[in-house]
Each structure stands twice: as C-alpha cells, then as structure tokens.
Amino acid sequence: MVVDVVGFLPHATIHLPGPFRYLWLQPICCANSPPRMSPEQILFWVFAVATVFSALGVVVLKNPIASAMSLVATFFFLAGIYVLLWAHTVAALQVLVYAGAIMVLFLFVIMLLSINDVGPAVQLSFSRLLGAVATAALLAALVLAFRKLPTSDLAWANDPARLASFGSIKEVGAIMYTQWLFPFEAVSLLLLVAIVGAVVVAKSRI
Amino acid sequence: MRLRWNVIIGSLTIIPGLLFGGVATGYLLGGLADKHLFVGAHHLVNVVLLLLVFVMVIATALTLAERKWSAMMQNRIGPNRARLPFLENSALSGVPHVITDVLKLLTKEAFIPKDASKLLFNLAPMLAFAPVFALFAIVPAGPTVNVFGFDIEMVAANPDFGLLYLFGIASLAVYGTSLAGWSSNNKFALLGGVRASSQMISYEVALGLGLVGMMIAFSTVQLGGPAGMSDLQSHYLPGWSTYLGPIDVGVPQWGFLLQPAGFILFFAAAFAETKRAPFDVPEGESEIIGYFVEYSGMQFGLFMIAEFVEVVVLSGVLIAIFFGGPYLPFGNLWLKSLFGPDWQWLYGSILGTVFWLKVVLLCYLQLAIRWTFPRFRYDQIQTLGWKILLPIGLANVFISGALILWDPSLKALAIAGGIEILVLVALTLTPTPAKSRADAHIGHHGPVDEHGHGADHALPAGHH
Numbered sequence: 001m002v003v004d005v006v007g008f009l010p011h012a013t014i015h016l017p018g019p020f021r022y023l024w025l026q027p028i029c030c031a032n033s034p035p036r037m038s039p040e041q042i043l044f045w046v047f048a049v050a051t052v053f054s055a056l057g058v059v060v061l062k063n064p065i066a067s068a069m070s071l072v073a074t075f076f077f078l079a080g081i082y083v084l085l086w087a088h089t090v091a092a093l094q095v096l097v098y099a100g101a102i103m104v105l106f107l108f109v110i111m112l113l114s115i116n117d118v119g120p121a122v123q124l125s126f127s128r129l130l131g132a133v134a135t136a137a138l139l140a141a142l143v144l145a146f147r148k149l150p151t152s153d154l155a156w157a158n159d160p161a162r163l164a165s166f167g168s169i170k171e172v173g174a175i176m177y178t179q180w181l182f183p184f185e186a187v188s189l190l191l192l193v194a195i196v197g198a199v200v201v202a203k204s205r206i
Numbered sequence: 207m208r209l210r211w212n213v214i215i216g217s218l219t220i221i222p223g224l225l226f227g228g229v230a231t232g233y234l235l236g237g238l239a240d241k242h243l244f245v246g247a248h249h250l251v252n253v254v255l256l257l258l259v260f261v262m263v264i265a266t267a268l269t270l271a272e273r274k275w276s277a278m279m280q281n282r283i284g285p286n287r288a289r290l291p292f293l294e295n296s297a298l299s300g301v302p303h304v305i306t307d308v309l310k311l312l313t314k315e316a317f318i319p320k321d322a323s324k325l326l327f328n329l330a331p332m333l334a335f336a337p338v339f340a341l342f343a344i345v346p347a348g349p350t351v352n353v354f355g356f357d358i359e360m361v362a363a364n365p366d367f368g369l370l371y372l373f374g375i376a377s378l379a380v381y382g383t384s385l386a387g388w389s390s391n392n393k394f395a396l397l398g399g400v401r402a403s404s405q406m407i408s409y410e411v412a413l414g415l416g417l418v419g420m421m422i423a424f425s426t427v428q429l430g431g432p433a434g435m436s437d438l439q440s441h442y443l444p445g446w447s448t449y450l451g452p453i454d455v456g457v458p459q460w461g462f463l464l465q466p467a468g469f470i471l472f473f474a475a476a477f478a479e480t481k482r483a484p485f486d487v488p489e490g491e492s493e494i495i496g497y498f499v500e501y502s503g504m505q506f507g508l509f510m511i512a513e514f515v516e517v518v519v520l521s522g523v524l525i526a527i528f529f530g531g532p533y534l535p536f537g538n539l540w541l542k543s544l545f546g547p548d549w550q551w552l553y554g555s556i557l558g559t560v561f562w563l564k565v566v567l568l569c570y571l572q573l574a575i576r577w578t579f580p581r582f583r584y585d586q587i588q589t590l591g592w593k594i595l596l597p598i599g600l601a602n603v604f605i606s607g608a609l610i611l612w613d614p615s616l617k618a619l620a621i622a623g624g625i626e627i628l629v630l631v632a633l634t635l636t637p638t639p640a641k642s643r644a645d646a647h648i649g650h651h652g653p654v655d656e657h658g659h660g661a662d663h664a665l666p667a668g669h670h
Contacts, residue, residue: 100377
C-alpha cells in the first residue's frame with residue numbers, strides 16, 4: 001500500500017507492525033528483483049538505533065543536564081517510530097507532553113538544584129539487585145508479548161477507508177473519549193492527586 | 207514632521223509588489239514541480255520559499271525596522287551611517303545596515319568561556335532557533351488553487367494534528383534559552399535562563415487555553431486544507447451574507463470576531479513566549495544582560511534572529527487562526543470568479559499577498575507594543591499569567607463551549623464576541639479617573655508640581 005505519511009513523503013510503503021519479519025529485507029517490487037529494504041524499514045532502523053543509543057546516553061552520561069537532553073532525544077526518536085507505526089497523533093502527543101512539558105520541568109529542576117557535583121548516587125546493592133530483577137522481568141514480558149503477536153496481516157490491513165482514518169486525531173480522540181473514557185478520567189484524577197500532594201508537601205516546608 | 211512622499215509611495219508599491227512576485231513564483235514553481243517531479247512536490251518548493259525566503263527575509267528586515275522604529279519612538283533618526291558603493295549620498299533609509307550587521311556578526315570571534323560545557327554551549331543557539339523556525343511549516347500562506355492541473359497548497363506540511371504540532375514545537379524553544387543560561391558557566395546567564403524558562407512554562411498554559419475556543423468552534427485542530435481553520439474563515443456566518451452587485455459581503459467567521467477573548471489570551475501569552483518587552487525579564491538589559499550574555503558572533507546572532515523569526519511566525523499563526531488567513535473579509539467569491547480556470551494562480555497570488563501584508567501589519571503592531579510598554583516586574587508577569595490569563599481562559603472555554611452547544615451555527619458565539627469587542631473598546635476609551643492618574647504621577651515622578659506632565663519629558667537639546 002502506498003501511503004502519504006505526513007503530507008509530503010512520497011511513496012512510503014508502510015506495513016502494519018507484525019513480528020520481526022517486516023524489519024528486514026523483503027521483496028518490495030517485483031517477483032524477479034532481489035529483496036530490498038523499503039524506505040520505512042530504513043527509517044525504522046535509523047530511529048531504532050538512535051533510540052537505543054540516546055537511551056544509553058541517559059544512563060551513561062555523567063552530567064545530569066546532558067543525561068536529560070539525551071532523554072529528550074530518545075523521546076524524539078521514539079516519536080519517529082510511532083509515526084512509522086501509523087500513530088502520528090501519538091507521536092505529536094509524545095513530543096508535546098514528554099519533550100515539551102515534562103522534560104522542560106526536569107531540566108528546570110536540575111538547573112535550580114544544580115546537582116552537577118553529586119557523585120554516583122546509588123550505592124545500595126539491594127536496590128541494584130531489585131533493578132536487575134525488574135529489568136529481567138520487563139525483558140521477559142516483552143519477549144512473551146512479541147511471541148503472541150499475530151503473524152498475519154490484520155484483517156483490515158487492505159481496507160483503504162479504515163487505513164485512511166487509522167491513527168488520525170479524530171479516531172484517537174473518539175476512542176479515548178468513548179471506549180476508554182473511564183481510564184482516561186482516572187489517570188487525570190491521579191495527576192490531580194499528585195499535584196495536590198506536591199502543593200501540600202511544599203506548603204509544610206515553606 | 208515632513209512627509210517624504212517618495213519613501214511612502216515607494217514602500218506602498220515596492221512591498222506589495224515584492225510579496226506578490228514571491229507568492230506568484232511560489233504557485234508557478236509549485237505547479238511546475240508537481241507536473242515534472244511528482245505529485246506533492248510543491249510542498250518542497252513551499253519549504254524553501256515560505257520558510258527560507260519569506261520568513262527569513264521579513265525577519266531580517268525586522269532587525270532594521272526595530273532599530274528604526276525605536277529611533278522614531280525616542281525621537282532619534284536611527285541607523286543612517288552605512289552606505290552602499292556609488293550611492294554614498296543616500297542613506298537608503300538605513301537598509302545597508304542590514305548588510306553591515308550580518309557582516310559584523312559573521313566575522314566576530316565565536317568565544318567560548320572557560321569551564322563552559324562546550325557541546326551544550328554550541329547546541330543552545332541551534333535549539334533556540336530551530337523550533338521557532340519550524341513552527342511556520344503548518345501555517346497556510348495562501349489558498350489552495352489549481353495550477354497546471356495540480357492542486358497547489360501554499361503550506362509546507364498539513365498534518366491533521368496541526369495545533370498539537372504548534373504547541374509541541376513551540377514548547378521546545380525553552381531548551382535553547384535554559385541550556386544557554388546553564389552551559390555558559392555564568393551566574394547572570396543562569397539567572398536569565400531560569401527566568402526565561404519559568405516565564406515560558408507559565409505562559410504555555412494560557413497559550414493553549416486561548417486556542418481551545420477556536421478548536422471547539424471549528425471542531426478541528428488543522429490549519430490548512432479545505433477543512434482547516436484558515437479556509438473555514440473564508441465562509442460567512444450562515445444567513446448573514448448577501449450580494450452587493452457582483453460582490454459578496456457578509457459577516458465572515460473570522461476567529462477575531464468569534465473569539466476576541468481567545469485572541470487576546472493567545473496574543474498576550476505568545477508575546478510572553480517571544481521574550482520581548484514588556485515581557486523581557488529574561489534579557490533584563492539593565493541588570494543581568496540575559497541568558498545569552500556569554501555568546502558572541504553568529505551564535506548571539508542566532509538568538510537575536512530567532513526572536514525576530516518568532517515575531518514573524520507569531521504573526522502568521524495569529525492571522526491563520528484569528529484574522530481569516532489569506533482571505534479578505536468580503537468579496538472572496540467575487541475575486542475568484544474574476545479569473546478563469548487557467549488563471550487561478552493569479553487569484554491565489556493576490557490572496558497570498560494579502561496574507562503577507564497582514565503579517566507585516568501584525569509585525570508592525572508587535573514592534574509598536576515592544577517600544578511602548580515598560581517592562582513588567584517579575585511578580586507581575588507571574589500574576590498576569592496564573593491569576594488573570596488562566597481564569598479568563600478557563601471561563602472563555604466554558605462560555606464558548608456552551609454557546610456553540612446552544613447554537614452550532616456560531617451566530618450566538620459571534621454575538622457574544624461582538625459584545626466582548628464593544629466592552630473592550632469602551633474600556634479603552636474610558637478616561638482614567640483623575641485620582642488614579644494623580645497616584646500614578648506621584649508614584650513615578652514625586653509630588654505633582656505646577657509644571658504638570660510636559661515639563662519633565664522635554665528632550666535634552668541636540669538629542670536626535
């Protein structure tokens with residue numbers, strides 16, 4: 001299928017996310033030609049490698065500001081992968097909320113506290129052990145999830161009407177405010193509680 | 207003051223002429239690109255033409271306009287020393303100063319202070335400039351017309367999440383200022399950076415709320431395209447239009463008429479985001495110089511030009527959302543019918559010129575505000591953002607939402623908007639009560655003396 005991604009990327013063929021078979025060489029043109037990488041496969045690898053490296057930078061870099069900026073870069077590359085997954089609205093929200101709002105506040109707090117002289121923060125071996133266990137559990141969950149993914153295309157993969165609206169802001173909004181209204185409101189209540197809690201804690205210190 | 211008619215008539219013909227030529231080039235090149243490259247190639251032409259040519263040239267011209275306008279406000283002549291070769295007898299209204307400014311910035315040493323974080327120090331000016339510049343990508347600068355058989359949109363990109371892109375990218379500009387302040391290893395720069403980021407974070411809330419009313423009214427967040435905010439504003443309110451001879455007239459659905467409160471909120475908040483007076487605490491020339499105090503050469507130049515680009519982009523966004531985009535308040539249908547199917551690019555170019563003229567007028571308004579108002583104190587900025595703009599924005603969202611729910615044809619909203627405009631005009635025209643005027647006088651100049659106001663504002667002799 002030929003899809004106009006953001007408006008001016010021409011002829012970007014996009015396959016819906018299946019397991020790994022979509023990520024490498026495959027016949028994209030004719031029966032006789034050797035399998036090649038489609039533009040969005042190339043873009044996927046660009047974004048994927050950049051995401052992993054900038055995420056490593058968050059952990060490895062000594063300077064907290066550099067770490068934070070690395071996390072911003074990670075969010076941007078993740079947004080790129082969202083676009084490849086036909087979730088361009090989610091990509092815009094990712095940049096708006098994480099890169100534009102949350103990380104700005106992170107940076108602001110780091111600058112105000114100027115914690116650039118603090119050495120290695122975590123020395124407790126117990127918390128490190130816990131972190132290792134949590135990481136292993138997450139990895140296991142991801143592997144299991146990948147094994148459960150359908151190996152065939154989704155039923156509506158060739159339905160042009162469905163594809164045209166998939167991931168658009170109207171469709172995402174409609175689902176979010178009908179089917180998932182309760183979780184959405186519950187999350188916003190959670191955020192409100194967090195804000196009120198922060199104000200209460202800060203008030204007692206002043 | 208002597209009216210220099212040659213300058214006035216010259217600017218009134220040269221500026222629209224240049225704009226018209228640029229827009230017409232855009233349409234024709236876009237049509238050729240679509241015809242000979244691939245369908246949709248005109249967006250690439252638009253990236254070059256709208257962003258690199260129009261926005262950058264107007265922003266560069268604004269550096270001179272700002273100096274000239276400040277000179278006019280302060281009863282000086284302004285820059286007039288630089289001359290072009292063979293034209294040594296004419297100052298050309300200071301235009302050669304644009305060249306000398308750029309040459310100066312480009313040839314200066316790019317100095318990096320000791321112990322500064324080198325990577326972030328070099329990254330900050332780019333992060334300050336790039337997001338502001340990229341904002342213009344979604345602003346439609348002309349109608350969609352058919353050229354050589356292809357529909358040419360005068361917009362670089364037209365995603366369906368238009369305004370989310372606007373908010374997302376606009377909020378990234380904070381990184382440039384805060385990183386510049388932090389990485390300079392200078393306490394004044396850090397203060398400026400912290401001031402800038404706190405101000406920009408505070409005003410982003412009002413920035414978003416100001417546009418929610420328009421999103422509800424047009425039930426879209428898209429700017430360009432046939433269902434986008436810009437094109438929807440070319441329609442009249444249903445039933446409120448008629449024909450005067452061949453010309454269609456009526457009440458257009460301009461955002462300014464539907465949402466005056468939203469316009470004022472968005473304008474004030476966006477003005478705070480540009481960090482220009484009266485919101486220039488982050489720069490604070492008289493005390494801390496600002497977050498760019500350690501920058502020199504073109505790195506400082508990037509911060510400076512980012513500010514002017516932001517002025518142009520803000521004007522473009524305001525016009526696309528609140529002032530009818532490229533469209534005239536009346537007569538659009540008539541204008542379109544004047545040109546045959548092969549000459550639609552002329553219709554598009556005329557309306558594109560109208561768009562850029564509106565941009566230039568709004569840039570002028572921003573310069574006038576910047577040189578008229580004194581700087582707000584820091585607590586006043588936070589009070590305005592959180593205690594005045596935020597409640598007004600919330601109230602505006604609820605009232606507008608209720609009016610649109612009650613009358614989906616937007617007429618009730620237009621009537622409410624008209625009342626708001628009348629109240630604003632009445633408030634502006636109401637003379638300040640004598641008592642508070644006297645208070646202000648005592649506050650600024652000490653006790654009232656018999657000379658009154660005029661005496662202490664007299665300019666020193668020989669000052670120009």
